[in-house]
Amino acid sequence: MQAPEDSFLSHLIELRDRLIRALIAIGIVFICLFPWAKELYALLAQPLLATLPQGGQMIATDVIGVFLVPMKVALMLAFLIALPYVLYQVWAFVAPGLYAHEKRLALPLVTASVLLFFVGMAFAYFLVFPTVFGFMSQVAPEGVAWMTDIEKYLSFVLTTFVAFGVTFEVPVVVVVMVYAGIVEVAKLREWRPYMIVGAFVVGAVFTPPDVISQLMMAIPLCLLFELGLFLARFVGERSAHATPIDPPAPEAPRSPVADWTPLSAQQMDAAIKDLGAQQNTDRKPEA
Numbered sequence: 001m002q003a004p005e006d007s008f009l010s011h012l013i014e015l016r017d018r019l020i021r022a023l024i025a026i027g028i029v030f031i032c033l034f035p036w037a038k039e040l041y042a043l044l045a046q047p048l049l050a051t052l053p054q055g056g057q058m059i060a061t062d063v064i065g066v067f068l069v070p071m072k073v074a075l076m077l078a079f080l081i082a083l084p085y086v087l088y089q090v091w092a093f094v095a096p097g098l099y100a101h102e103k104r105l106a107l108p109l110v111t112a113s114v115l116l117f118f119v120g121m122a123f124a125y126f127l128v129f130p131t132v133f134g135f136m137s138q139v140a141p142e143g144v145a146w147m148t149d150i151e152k153y154l155s156f157v158l159t160t161f162v163a164f165g166v167t168f169e170v171p172v173v174v175v176v177m178v179y180a181g182i183v184e185v186a187k188l189r190e191w192r193p194y195m196i197v198g199a200f201v202v203g204a205v206f207t208p209p210d211v212i213s214q215l216m217m218a219i220p221l222c223l224l225f226e227l228g229l230f231l232a233r234f235v236g237e238r239s240a241h242a243t244p245i246d247p248p249a250p251e252a253p254r255s256p257v258a259d260w261t262p263l264s265a266q267q268m269d270a271a272i273k274d275l276g277a278q279q280n281t282d283r284k285p286e287a
């Protein structure tokens with residue numbers, strides 16, 4: 001049998017190897033994207049560049065910003081492209097310790113989570129950014145030149161991507177909560193008014209300080225919550241119709257030995273006297 005220390009050490013070695021493989025995969029994709037780093041940043045900045053007013057432009061206030069910012073974009077895209085392989089390495093490390101029913105649940109949830117996160121990023125890029133930037137260009141005061149720093153724009157984009165990506169995970173969270181028995185669908189329906197208020201609070205906290213972006217996060221959040229309720233209803237019905245597992249039957253009390261009979265008082269006294277007499281006989285006489 002393998003010692004606990006050896007088992008723990010082997011797990012650490014396996015974890016190190018899989019982390020190295022994931023980093024190598026990201027590095028290979030990054031090297032392939034490196035020659036097109038400037039074009040990738042231009043593609044990322046396209047929603048802003050398309051709405052800049054006359055005379056507006058993007059600037060770099062840091063000396064090496066014109067080099068580092070496109071590299072960050074290439075690295076971010078390399079991670080997203082290599083994400084399926086990275087998740088495979090994580091799964092290969094975790095899967096041996098899971099039960100069969102846990103594996104059946106984890107695979108669809110992980111796949112849905114990744115896809116919904118990408119959908120959230122695409123929603124922000126193709127719909128939120130043009131709307132927000134178009135609104136900003138319309139409300140800019142006269143005589144103000146709109147010149148955005150490229151590094152601040154990248155920070156804005158990454159924050160928005162993460163915010164909308166996490167927002168689109170709401171259906172997965174709702175389904176998991178219902179499947180695990182943490183909350184029932186009926187209870188979630190009762191919480192709908194609080195959820196709507198919370199969606200607008202989240203939109204105010206995790207988006208840039210403008211009404212348009214807040215609304216464009218709060219409204220999809222409410223719709224995704226309703227989608228999660230719709231999907232969780234089927235999960236709840238399937239769990240309700242599932243055959244319950246019967247608890248183990250209690251162990252029957254053990255019956256006394258069949259050939260044993262209690263002694264009477266007289267028999268007990270006689271047995272004690274016989275035991276005392278035997279002890280006196282076995283005792284050696286004193287010298």
